[in-house]
Amino acid sequence: MKPLIDCIDLKQHYPIRHGLLGRQSLAVKAVDGVNLQIQRGEVVGLVGESGSGKSTLGRTLMMMEKPTSGSVIYDGKDIAGLTHAGLHPYRRRMQMVFQDPFSSLNPRMTVEDSLTMPLRFHAPELSAAQRRDEAAETLERVGLSRSAFERFPHEFSGGQRQRIGIARALMVKPEFIVADEPVSALDVSVQAQVLNLFSSIRQTLGLTLLFVTHDLAVVGHIADRVAVMYLGQIMEIAPTRALFTAPAHPYTETLLSAAPQPKAGPRRARIAMRGEPPSPLNPPSGCVFRTRCAHALPECAQERPALRPAPAGRGASHFTACLRDDLSLTPAVTETPSPRIRTPV
Amino acid sequence: MSDPILSVRNLTIRFKGDGRETQVVHGVDFDIHPGETLALVGESGSGKSVTSFALMRLLPEAPRCRIDGQIRMGGTDLLALTEPQMAAYRGPRIAMIFQEPLTSLNPVHRVGDQIAEAIRFHRKMDRTAIRARVLELLRMVGIPDPERRMMAYPHEMSGGMRQRVVIAMALALEPELLIADEPTTALDVTVQAQILDLLRDLQKRTGMAMLFITHDFGVVAEIAERVMVMYSGRIVEEGSLGAVLERPRMPYTSGLLASVPRFEDAGQSKGPLGTIEGFVPSPDKLPAGCSFHPRCPQFRPGLCDQRMPELLPHGRPAHPVRCLRAPDLSLVPEVPA
Amino acid sequence: MSNPQTAPLSSPATTSVPTRTSALRRFARNPRLRKFMRHRLAMAGLVTIIVLTLACFIGPYLLPYDELYIDLRARFSPPLTGAHIFGTDPLGRDIAARLFSAGQISLTVGFLAMVLSTLIGTAIGLVAGYFGGWSRVGLMRVTDAFLSFPSIFLMLTLAAFLRPSPTMITLIIAVTSWMEVARIVEAEVRGQAGRDFTIAARMIGAPHWWIMFREILPNIMGPIIVAATLTVARAILLEAYISFLGYGIQPPLPSWGNMLNNAQQYLDSAPWLAIVPGVAITLAVTSFNFIGDGLRDALDARSVN
Structure with a gap:
């Protein structure tokens, strides 16, 4: 099947000016040669730690910034080279949900203005009343009532604001949404409400979703497929269940073992990471993770490993950027399901 | 069971402002025993951080804030102490670490000097002894190459390293109780795991008690023996x-x-x-x-x-x-x- | 920490939102307004300005003399002589009448100069801050150049070559005092341009003018208003200055500055000639400065919630 989004060797480098004459000598390679396909209707989780480039990748896919090189094929057409005007029709098809519900809404605009604004530019044929009706419908879809219309963002809680942010993204009826850490600023119980909202709109609207987050458990809940990023590159990409039950890259294993789980009883063994994080200005040669990897070999420094099918019968859609296929890595979960807490009715 | 190191009885906290009084903590009781880790869990607005600030007497002064009840540590009610008396408790008896390590470090001083300062404030020790103690502390919190790192400024360190420095500073005077207010929330998961391991290990070695404030049940499961939900x-x-x-x-x-x-x-x-x-x-x-x-x-x-x-x-x-x-x-x- | 949630409970289907209040009541309960009203000096300044403005624009109709009526028998009358509450000048003209009609000109020049310079400064700051890059470098260097040139010389030079009518004086003051506003606006815009809601508007495909005027400008009105208030004070002072030096408003049109000019040779014999307009200038300038301080405190985003 033809993917909705296909990014090919995508790079986003930020030059750092150095010296008196401001000659470029170094660059932060925030995204460095990413290949990623997203199918229509799929939810892809993009996980990584700070500095991994996950947010930059999301923003570059949205063409918020022009990539340094590489292409983003959106529904068969490369949009990486398009101008502001050329991108306009695509703006209607892809939208973004932001992390901070306090900064993503204009504090001086009412909810109604924030919501109807996108339609001014994408559906100018609609009358003001029609725009308002659309906004009311969308507001209801995210669990708010029309009475929110005349209010300003500061009158709402964080969770409600995030719902408004989602509603604004939905106003132009996009097919693709990039959600950049949309629940990490929220309280635990509110986080669950917003995650459920994402699941439900994804289902009812058939959205394609790139869910950028640092939280593996959140990704495990919402994503069909997970891509793990480290220092601007994708280390592993796999169907969600496979990533948790049979990780193929040592970095994934480390991440999974580090994430604390709300379970009493014996603690899981932790896979320690060696040394200190490398400077993004001067990443290691070869595999960027090798300086922290417990399984690194001399040949890991030679050449940057490309994503390749994961070894040992892990399935056709499981890819890893690790040279070694002789590793037996610790999974985060084994296949036996565990008890859940039930709230009796 | 051994005598508690800290007993809180009927702790009540009210804030005053704009002619209104708002009660944010309603009669909280708990004990912390030597060597144990007690987790205080809640969402924002639960009053968990205010409670921890009250234990350190870090809340605003009388007219703006009223604290009632008792916070007893070894027979003394901390709420009855004068500010200079309380200052003698902060550091040697109770220490606290915060969510954002950058705010607890002064950006214009070398980290080694800041730790030394914390020691010099309470103990009479000569320069070489203090320097040796600083190195020992940095080594204890797992900072590689401490001789070089003690000369660094906070902005030259990663978030995890900074939090280690803050922990070293808190432990400099071997407190009996460490209050940790969301100390790993601003950190990456792999760094969080290292800091949690470090705190557990330090606790085993020093026998200090810990009050760990967090919103994350995962972190609770990693570090605590006992849990209070607020x-x-x-x-x-x-x-x-x-x-x-x-x-x-x-x-x-x-x-x-x-x-x-x-x-x-x-x-x-x-x-x-x-x-x-x-x-x-x-x-x-x-x-x-x-x-x-x-x-x-x-x-x-x-x-x-x-x-x-x-x-x-x-x-x-x-x-x-x-x-x-x-x-x-x-x-x-x-x-x- | 206790971060009181202001909104009420929500339910999954429809979330209830705060109850509605009328716009007027919301305005009256606006914490910023209340904060401003609690600022004593600012309120005193506001009252002074209102009184001064009313006196200047209504006062002349209530006085028995107009500002051009010459009564040579009553020359140099000290204040409170008969109906001359502030006394008379060397030609026997009523100082109160002259002060008020001078105030009409001085306050109007100050106010209009503020409006113009704020418009210029905001426009330059918006464009420089929003587009960045070369437009920022170019515009801000021009701003710096204007700032580094002693504006009083610039003003005097301009005034010497151009016919100094009130309109011209207003223009001259505006052209030499927009830089402060431009710098403030540029810095604020740069801060706002990186915020998520601005990015969201760009992602939606909103045109630049929309983002500048509808998204960003309303969020930086606070600092602009504060700067504008202080600019009024400065403009009044500048007008007084050049008029005092004789390059400003020309007699027989009175202004506070040229009243001072006329008074200087009689400082010994008739000090009230200088004191009365001097006090008016001081009152107006300090009042606007106090209002500016009050607004700064009240509009400071960090101080409210």
Whole structure:
């Protein structure tokens, strides 16, 4: 099947000016040669730690910034080279949900203005009343009532604001949404409400979703497929269940073992990471993770490993950027399901 | 059981402002024993951080804030101390670390000097002895190459390294109690794991007690032996890690736990996450009766909206729960077939 | 920490939102307004300005003399002589009448100069801050150049070559005092341009003018208003200055500055000639400065919630 989004060797480098004459000598390679396909209707989780480039990748896919090189094929057409005007029709098809519900809404605009604004530019044929009706419908879809219309963002809680942010993204009826850490600023119980909202709109609207987050458990809940990023590159990409039950890259294993789980009883063994994080200005040669990897070999420094099918019968859609296929890595979960807490009715 | 290192009795905190008085902590009682880690869990607005600030006497002074009750440490009520007397407790007896390590470090001083300063303030030691102690502390918190790192400025370090420096500073005077207020929330998971390991290890070596404030049940499971859950300024459930995480009796606790996505279910559609509808009420508009009743799935009209439940033992193992319906509810874990 | 949630409980289907209040009541309860009203000096300044403005624009109709009526028998009358509450000048003209009609000109020049310079400064700051890059470098260097040139010389030079009518004086003051506003606006815009809501508007495909005027400008009105208030004070002072030096408003049109100019040779014999317009200038300038301080405190985003 033809993917909705296909990014090919995508790079986003930020030059750092150095010296008196401001000659470029170094660059932060925030995204460095990413290949990623997203199918229509799929939810892809993009996980990584700070500095991994996950947010930059999301923003570059949205063409918020022009990539340094590489292409983003959106529904068969490369949009990486398009101008502001050329991108306009695509703006209607892809939208973004932001992390901070306090900064993503204009504090001086009412909810109604924030919501109807996108339609001014994408559906100018609609009358003001029609725009308002659309906004009311969308507001209801995210669990708010029309009475929110005349209010300003500061009158709402964080969770409600995030719902408004989602509603604004939905106003132009996009097919693709990039959600950049949309629940990490929220309280635990509110986080669950917003995650459920994402699941439900994804289902009812058939959205394609790139869910950028640092939280593996959140990704495990919402994503069909997970891509793990480290220092601007994708280390592993796999169907969600496979990533948790049979990780193929040592970095994934480390991440999974580090994430604390709300379970009493014996603690899981932790896979320690060696040394200190490398400077993004001067990443290691070869595999960027090798300086922290417990399984690194001399040949890991030679050449940057490309994503390749994961070894040992892990399935056709499981890819890893690790040279070694002789590793037996610790999974985060084994296949036996565990008890859940039930709230009796 | 040994005598508690710190006993809090009927701690009540009110803030005054704009001619209004708002009570944010309502009669909190707890003990911390030597060598144990007690986790204080709650969402924003639960009063957990205010409680920890009160223990350190870091809240604003009298007219703006009123603290009642007792905070006893070794026979002394910390609330009765004068500010200079209290200053002698901060550091050698109780120390605190915060969420954002950058705010607790002065950006214009070398980290080694800042740790030395913390020691010099309380102990009479000569330069070489202090330097040796600083190096020892940096080594203890796992900072590689401490001779070089002690000369660094905070901005030259990563977040994890900074938090290690802050921990070294807090431990410089070997406090009996360390209060950690969301110390890993701003850190990456792998760094968080290292810091949690470090704190556990340091505790084993020094025998200090720890009050660990967090919103994350995952972190609680990693570090604590005992858990208190706080809601709207009151403790609503308290017990061992196993009791609270596996057999919660308060609907708020079980609701919070149900709303956390689990690794076990990763990639398997288990339907929507459990949620607690609504959000934490504003402290000046607490509902009548149990503060949680408007959000509670077990709410029974005529009961829960009438009176505030006491913190009474329920469940197996029996542990204090603040719920009027605890006797007739069974929030047992469900084992799927 | 206790971060009181202001909004009420929500339910999954429809979330209830705060109850509605009328716009007027909301305005009256606006914490910023209340904060401003609690600022004593600012309120005193506001009252002074209102009184001064009313006196200048209504006062002349209530006085028995107009500002051009010459009564040579009553020359140099000290204040409170008969109906001359502030006394008379060397030609026997009523100082109160002259002060008020001078105030009409001085306050109007000050106010209009503020409006113009704020418009210029905001426009330059918006474009420089929003587009960045070369437009920022270019515009801000021009701003710096204007700032580094002693504006009083620039003003005097301009005034010497151009016919100094009130309109011209207003223009000259505006052209030499927009830089402060431009710098403030540029810095604020740069801060706002990186915020998520601005990015969201760009992602939606909103045109630049929309983002500048509808998204960003309303969020930086606070600092602009504060700067504008202080600019009024400065403009009044500048007008007094050049008129005092004789390059400003020309007699017989009175202005506070040229009243001072006329008074200087009689400082010994008739000090009230200088004191009365001097006090008016001081009152107006300090009042606007106090209002500016009050607004700064009240509009400071960090101080409210």
